[in-house]
Amino acid sequence: MSTCLRVDLGQHSDPGGRAVNQDFHGASVPTEPLLSTKGIVLALADGIGSSAVSQVASAAAVRGFLDDYFSTSEAWPVKRAAQRVLQATNSWLHAQNQRSDARFDRDRGQVCTFSALVFKGCEAHLLHVGDSRIYRLHPQALEQLTEDHRVRVSDGESHLGRALGASATVEIDYRCWTTEVGEVYLLATDGACEHLVAADVHAALAAHPAQLDAAAAHLVARALAQGADDNLTVQLARVVSLPDEPAHRLHAQREGLAMPPVLQPRMDFEGYIIVRELQTSARSHVHLAIDPASGRQVVLKTPSVDLRDHPEHLDRFLLEEWVARRLDHPNLLKPCVTDRRRRHLYVAMEYVDGQTLAQWMTDHPRPDLDAVRRIVEQVARGLQALHRKEMLHQDLRPENIMIDRQGTVKIIDFGAVHVAGLAEGTRVADADLLPGSLQYAAPEYFTGEGVSAQSDLFSLALITYQMLTGALPYGLQVTQVRGPGDLHRLSYEPVRQARRDLPAWLDAVLRQALHPRRARRHEALSAFLHDLSHPGPQHLRAQRAPLLERDPARFWRGVALLLGLLVLLLLGLLTSRA
Structure with a gap:
C-alpha cells in the first residue's frame, strides 16, 4: 500500500516580557494535488524591537508566504517558487519603508526575520534570512541548520546583517536535504532558542507525545x-510518513480510465470522429479527428499497444497534456480544452496543418541563412517559454518541430519534458536520463554530468547545423561518449566544408553553441540567437580553430609521432656517446 507525506505540527507563541508580540507564525497542510506539488509549509517571522511597526512586517511575511507560495506554478521547484515570493514580499516591505520616516532609519520600519521549512516528497527545504533558527533534533543535541545573519560590532552591540524589508534586495539562504521518518525539527525565534537545549x-x-501544540x-x-x-x-514538526510514489502522481489521473481501442477511420471515439492515422511510433498512435461540437480538427494521441502495461510509460504519456495545459505560447503546441468527461486514456491536442521540420529539410536541402534563422528564432522562443517554467524539452529533433502553412513554427511532443517541480524529491529529480533521440542529445546526457537549458541549446544548434548542411556536426560520435574523458575525441566538422557560400563567422558561432562541454557554450538561448544575426568580434575574426579542437585524433597522432622521434633522437645520442 502506498503512503503519502504526513508531518505532525505544533506551534505556540507568547509576548514574553513585552507589551506587543512582534513574532508571527503559521503553517499549511494542503490536500492533494497541492500536497504533492507544493508540500507542507511552516513559517515564522520576528520583528525588530526598535520598531513600533515590525509586527506588521512579520504578519505580512508569513501570511504572504503561506498564501502566495501555493499559488506559484506547479512546474517550479520549491527554491524558485519560495524565493520569488520572498523577494516580492521584501520589495513590498521596503517600499512601505521608503514612504515613511523609516527611509532615514531602517530600525524604525517594517523589517523582520523570516525562516521556513517546506516538506515536499521525501525532501525538506529551508528558507532563511535573519537570526531566527531552525534545528534538527538529535538524542543529545540540537543541530542548527540556519546561520545567524547578525553582525557583532562589539561584545555588547550587534545588529541584523540581513532582514526582510531592510533593503531593496535580500539574499535568502536555501538548503535542501532528504528527510527520514521520525525526524523532529524545531523552529524558534531568538527569544526562545537562546534558552532551550535538546x-x-x-x-x-x-510529556505530550501526541499533542505537538502542547x-x-x-x-x-x-x-x-x-x-x-x-x-x-516555537514550532515543531515531526515526519510521520513519506511518499513511496513519484510526487507528481500522474498515475492518479489515469485511475478509472480504460485503455482505448484501436482507432479506425469514421469511428466515434469519446465524441470525436476519427478521420485518419497520422503517425504510429513505439510510444504512441496519433490520429486526426474532428470535434463535431466545434467543427475543429484535433489530434488524438493514444498509448502504444506494446507499452500499455508499463505504468511509468503511461505517466509519461499523461505528462504531455499536463505540460501543454500549463503553457501558452504561439511556438508551442496547445492542448484542446474540453469539459467532456473521459472514459479512456488519451490526450487531445491542436492540429497543425503543415509539415515537420524533417520534411522541410528534405524540400530545402540548401536553404539560405535567413530562412534558417527565422525557424531557429521561433523554436528558441518556444524553448524559452519552457525554460521559464523550469522545464527542459529533452527531445528536440526535426520530427518534433512543425511548420504550418503561415510559417509559424511549433514545438510538439512534450512526452520527454523534465519538469523540475514535479520531479523534485523523487528518484528522477535530476534530468540526467536519455528520454529522447540519442543523435540529438547533448553530450552531458551520456557523461552523467547533469543537464540544463544549455542542453536544449545544444540540440537546437545541432538542428541549425543540420538544416544548413544536411549532416550532423559530430556524426554519431556523441552517442559513443561514456564519460567526461571521452569528450576530447569529439571532432567538429566545419559547416563551411559543406557550404562555402556561408559566412566564415558562422562556424565560430555554431562551434561555441555545440561545444562538448556545457560551460563553454552560450550562456542562454538569447545569446545564441543574437550571435546568429549579430556576431561579436570574437566570431568575426573567424580564426582557424586549434588542431586539438578541429581534429583531436590527428593532434594526438602528431604528438605521439613527435614524442617517438624525440625518443629515437635521444637513443641515438646515447648510442653515439657509448
Missing part, C-alpha cells in the same frame, strides 16, 4: 522559566 525538547515531546507551549514555558524576556515563538 533535553528540553525531548522532555516536551515525552509540546510547543511546554517549550515556551520552559524558556520563560529560564529567564527569557523577549517575544517567544
Whole structure:
C-alpha cells in the first residue's frame, strides 16, 4: 500500500516580557494535488524591537508566504517558487519603508526575520534570512541548520546583517536535504532558542507525545522559566510518513480510465470522429479527428499497444497534456480544452496543418541563412517559454518541430519534458536520463554530468547545423561518449566544408553553441540567437580553430609521432656517446 507525506505540527507563541508580540507564525497542510506539488509549509517571522511597526512586517511575511507560495506554478521547484515570493514580499516591505520616516532609519520600519521549512516528497527545504533558527533534533543535541545573519560590532552591540524589508534586495539562504521518518525539527525565534537545549525538547515531546501544540507551549514555558524576556515563538514538526510514489502522481489521473481501442477511420471515439492515422511510433498512435461540437480538427494521441502495461510509460504519456495545459505560447503546441468527461486514456491536442521540420529539410536541402534563422528564432522562443517554467524539452529533433502553412513554427511532443517541480524529491529529480533521440542529445546526457537549458541549446544548434548542411556536426560520435574523458575525441566538422557560400563567422558561432562541454557554450538561448544575426568580434575574426579542437585524433597522432622521434633522437645520442 502506498503512503503519502504526513508531518505532525505544533506551534505556540507568547509576548514574553513585552507589551506587543512582534513574532508571527503559521503553517499549511494542503490536500492533494497541492500536497504533492507544493508540500507542507511552516513559517515564522520576528520583528525588530526598535520598531513600533515590525509586527506588521512579520504578519505580512508569513501570511504572504503561506498564501502566495501555493499559488506559484506547479512546474517550479520549491527554491524558485519560495524565493520569488520572498523577494516580492521584501520589495513590498521596503517600499512601505521608503514612504515613511523609516527611509532615514531602517530600525524604525517594517523589517523582520523570516525562516521556513517546506516538506515536499521525501525532501525538506529551508528558507532563511535573519537570526531566527531552525534545528534538527538529535538524542543529545540540537543541530542548527540556519546561520545567524547578525553582525557583532562589539561584545555588547550587534545588529541584523540581513532582514526582510531592510533593503531593496535580500539574499535568502536555501538548503535542501532528504528527510527520514521520525525526524523532529524545531523552529524558534531568538527569544526562545537562546534558552532551550535538546533535553528540553525531548522532555516536551515525552510529556505530550501526541499533542505537538502542547509540546510547543511546554517549550515556551520552559524558556520563560529560564529567564527569557523577549517575544517567544516555537514550532515543531515531526515526519510521520513519506511518499513511496513519484510526487507528481500522474498515475492518479489515469485511475478509472480504460485503455482505448484501436482507432479506425469514421469511428466515434469519446465524441470525436476519427478521420485518419497520422503517425504510429513505439510510444504512441496519433490520429486526426474532428470535434463535431466545434467543427475543429484535433489530434488524438493514444498509448502504444506494446507499452500499455508499463505504468511509468503511461505517466509519461499523461505528462504531455499536463505540460501543454500549463503553457501558452504561439511556438508551442496547445492542448484542446474540453469539459467532456473521459472514459479512456488519451490526450487531445491542436492540429497543425503543415509539415515537420524533417520534411522541410528534405524540400530545402540548401536553404539560405535567413530562412534558417527565422525557424531557429521561433523554436528558441518556444524553448524559452519552457525554460521559464523550469522545464527542459529533452527531445528536440526535426520530427518534433512543425511548420504550418503561415510559417509559424511549433514545438510538439512534450512526452520527454523534465519538469523540475514535479520531479523534485523523487528518484528522477535530476534530468540526467536519455528520454529522447540519442543523435540529438547533448553530450552531458551520456557523461552523467547533469543537464540544463544549455542542453536544449545544444540540440537546437545541432538542428541549425543540420538544416544548413544536411549532416550532423559530430556524426554519431556523441552517442559513443561514456564519460567526461571521452569528450576530447569529439571532432567538429566545419559547416563551411559543406557550404562555402556561408559566412566564415558562422562556424565560430555554431562551434561555441555545440561545444562538448556545457560551460563553454552560450550562456542562454538569447545569446545564441543574437550571435546568429549579430556576431561579436570574437566570431568575426573567424580564426582557424586549434588542431586539438578541429581534429583531436590527428593532434594526438602528431604528438605521439613527435614524442617517438624525440625518443629515437635521444637513443641515438646515447648510442653515439657509448
